Amino acid sequence: MVIIMRPDADAEVIEHVIGKVEELGFEPHPIYGVINTVIAVIGDRTQEAMDTLQSMPGVDRVVPILRPYKLAGREVKPEATVVNVADVAVGGEAITIIAGPCAVESREQYLTTGRYVKQAGAHILRGSIYKPRTSPHDFQGLHEEGIQLLAAAREELDMPIITEVLDPRHIERLDPVTDIFQIGARNMQNFALLAEVGQANKPVLVKRGMSATIDDLLKAVEYVLVGGNEQVILCERGIRTFETQTRNTLDISAVPIIKRFSHLPVIVDPSHASGEAWLVPALSKAALAAGADGLMIETHPSPQDALVDGPQSLRPEDFTELMQELKPFAQAAGRRL
Amino acid sequence: MVIIMRPDADAEVIEHVIGKVEELGFEPHPIYGVINTVIAVIGDRTQEAMDTLQSMPGVDRVVPILRPYKLAGREVKPEATVVNVADVAVGGEAITIIAGPCAVESREQYLTTGRYVKQAGAHILRGSIYKPRTSPHDFQGLHEEGIQLLAAAREELDMPIITEVLDPRHIERLDPVTDIFQIGARNMQNFALLAEVGQANKPVLVKRGMSATIDDLLKAVEYVLVGGNEQVILCERGIRTFETQTRNTLDISAVPIIKRFSHLPVIVDPSHASGEAWLVPALSKAALAAGADGLMIETHPSPQDALVDGPQSLRPEDFTELMQELKPFAQAAGRRL
Amino acid sequence: MVIIMRPDADAEVIEHVIGKVEELGFEPHPIYGVINTVIAVIGDRTQEAMDTLQSMPGVDRVVPILRPYKLAGREVKPEATVVNVADVAVGGEAITIIAGPCAVESREQYLTTGRYVKQAGAHILRGSIYKPRTSPHDFQGLHEEGIQLLAAAREELDMPIITEVLDPRHIERLDPVTDIFQIGARNMQNFALLAEVGQANKPVLVKRGMSATIDDLLKAVEYVLVGGNEQVILCERGIRTFETQTRNTLDISAVPIIKRFSHLPVIVDPSHASGEAWLVPALSKAALAAGADGLMIETHPSPQDALVDGPQSLRPEDFTELMQELKPFAQAAGRRL
């Protein structure tokens, strides 16, 4: 870190800070300028040490040097991580398509969707039975009743399943019927939940919170990685901005940035990013062009009858068409679909 | 809701939407304009019905009319709710001051703080033993060890205690030692947790998430209210914006807006909003001037030794001085401190 | 528009608003609900009428129905506009590449750049001689001295020139040496300037302001269109958000949204959006994939010697390589480069 002293900090005050740096076990390198003195301190990234020094009299700002995450960084693991979701490799040469309805609503709806998304070339079937709805007056998911539908779909379709986990107490129940746990955007900083999936022996997909910076996302997944679970996929799904034409603003730059600073695979969810089905094709293509390892797309046999997120769900024929349209973009990006 | 049809929607498409409105059990009122047709639909606020109609061909937008929350609204309960935290009434004529360290670190630190905040006139002692840190490499709280410190402080100081709950599995353990549960900003949309404290027979303070709109906050507390727990206090603590001089941007307007649309008490946390101790006095005064029912302020016997949030913690003498300075502002606002 | 009355508005208050609607010359359609009354008013989009009604007692909100722009909308002109910049058609089947340094610095620097960008396949040469720098202590451009350099480049390279205009008093001077006027993001709501280029007989490129919504951008270009100048190109260049890894957040969704609601061509500036040269290739590809009509890319013979925006300028060899890499993406999008 670099400690920038206030212009009015006198020699005694500066000495005091230097002493504290030494007390914390670091080596201070003061540089005396005309206006400010700065003290360079190499080798630490803990918030605690920075907070301690920031709290001292005479300190204007403490600027971190090291990125605030460790295990997710390219520095500790230069080569890209490939996460295996059952037999689907995410983060390799092939593009991965996760598709399905937002929520599992019925056997009919879920199996129908599974059949056409598989037919169209999707690799993993999404479908949640616990839904984090912003209002308790809205449909919350099928809960227990949905577990057997997940199992049925996995068996009949022979396709890996991804489902959202909201509560640490549900992990055990969901474990037998899912191939990867999804942590939703609203739970990206639910550290109790992250720590719990960090103990699981199964891949985890972590969605970026809508007000989370890229650094926040990489710090949050440290909670999973530190538990020993290294099978983590990141998902960009839009951030909250002043623009109201879209539900969220897809931060397309997050894709190349995460690929550069982290070894973990990153996919894009154009459905939640936009909130509107007609925008999904353009954003899907942009995501592949920007270097995403995959997409997570919502589709429903009859969007207007969907209990959740109908407006952003593609109709079956539109999903199938999109899968075809994506191929040349995957190819242009040097990938395979 | 009001359904705005696209300019190119023809009579058949419009009829189809009108039919769907009737099928959903509502009465449609179409108004045929020169450019667009609009269909007014009175009496519903569920996201499902709006999503269904938004998903139909020819629909441009669906605009809600009713506010998206029910139980928290002034419409259902015009008079202000007063929440009793042990013997402290929050939301009445008196201003409530919650103060203390961010985290309980030791018996010495916690009791010392409790003594001087009580002496200075604070009403409720804060102190968390589970801390939601953005990085797993930072101090996470004392956990079990802290429970007896909370109990000790409550007994010695005869002051109500507020502590944060992160995990639904901790509620039972914390229940005997706390007088009010705090839901932190990062968990404002952790609906599993909200539903659980909705079952508790104890007040709950819900902090606004850093990317949550005021409507989102009021929708989230419906999860608590719907469970039967009506003892809810809201807390504005800053939102995430592009401005980086402060940790968050205190949305001071949220205070009068919440007071107008909801019957629940609202307090302000100037410490997390600003992230810097020197800003806390100005923001505290502004909060009282804007009509807040109370403040939640961080203070530490020695901020530079704090394990969490030192830079935003007031020194004991500064806290005591602020308590004095706040009095004329409380009085100007027609309140008592 | 739709006027939503407050739940406590009584019959007399409602009648008063209905009377005002009639007085303004519109036909009111009241719909009496259980909680609120709403009054539909078809056929107007002026802010004045909405403000008048919003100011009346008993009115909760006024919701616009029509989009707030006219001349830029697809409704008035369904087919796409093609803007001719000298002999370069922007908005047709071919992708347009605008490239060059941020600022014209010297004859050597400018002609060198012009030569390699033309060689690599760019269509229009950018280069500004008036620079809107956030600080007056930074380089402001060559001003008068630069005019002959623009003229020299245009003649030697036989390439259309785009340059930024900051002040209505400069239009006359720049007119002989430029083929298209650029209105920068900071001047997107400098209406005096927009009105002035609306009188010019030359294309105009308008960049989206960093806090402008898509609607704001389309409203701003009405100032140009209403003056009779219909040769307008829009440019998405990133918006201001809380994410600090990039200088701005490229709002990639703006591309398909503008293409749907407006007939004007839209290009993307990945250099200003990201602020970092290494991000430019990924964002350029994403822009073409999302349907952009062109790109505006900064490049400099020696970025580390650039007087302005060096960090986001591509090196000559990187620009040339990018031009090659873009081709399959243009093709995948059904375009030509």
Add this chain to the structure above:
Amino acid sequence: MVIIMRPDADAEVIEHVIGKVEELGFEPHPIYGVINTVIAVIGDRTQEAMDTLQSMPGVDRVVPILRPYKLAGREVKPEATVVNVADVAVGGEAITIIAGPCAVESREQYLTTGRYVKQAGAHILRGSIYKPRTSPHDFQGLHEEGIQLLAAAREELDMPIITEVLDPRHIERLDPVTDIFQIGARNMQNFALLAEVGQANKPVLVKRGMSATIDDLLKAVEYVLVGGNEQVILCERGIRTFETQTRNTLDISAVPIIKRFSHLPVIVDPSHASGEAWLVPALSKAALAAGADGLMIETHPSPQDALVDGPQSLRPEDFTELMQELKPFAQAAGRRL
């Protein structure tokens, strides 16, 4: 500045950057860490030098140390500046109230407003004759016709006048009838205009742009100060965020921050910040509590007949009542009203 090198930068690359620092005339202080090397460079704040170094191979980030403005900073002038608008001192012990309609609409409307705001105790009368409307289809102001109305009001009421200037060409015309020039939020980075009022011999009020950081605002006013005009007042009027309940989000923290880092007076405009008249009293009180030197409040004899911004204009009786209610808050803040 501090230059943070990438972890993979080798000795040769680091030497190259050190050489460049020396070439630019600064003294480099490299500190070799385990992961990164950092190079401290004292004594410069120009964007150019930082951009140059940021553009070099091996450089990860360049972190500024000095604040990016000079003349507006407390470092160059520790004591507070008092700006005299005719005989009204802004920034001293007394609170200054600027009030009036958004736009001058007619003699009747303007003089009526002037009379009651003066009667209620306001010090400066606002009123613009050039209005920056987001749409060209809305009322743009009285222009030339309004000049004599400004003159008439100033003479009859014996009150200083503030009016907005949009175009450098209007300064000469407005100069005889105004006592202070207002630069609106949309023009905060219209540097041609700022430079022009920097040449005027008259105070200037600069409003913060809706996407401008506090640093941006202080950098922008350097354009005025560097021209020799030191009579500058800053105005916080809300920033653009994701919250839609208010037109903008009043950044109340900007008040104490500007007061700490700059010697210039700062006032708050609660009318534009909120966009709703009923919020103005709470925000006005909060502004005084936070330390503002004054307020700029919109009021209109009949808000529902206002041509501009009716919804945020106070009725005469509400304005008069607010002036009374503000007194105890001014007093609590150690000021006078």
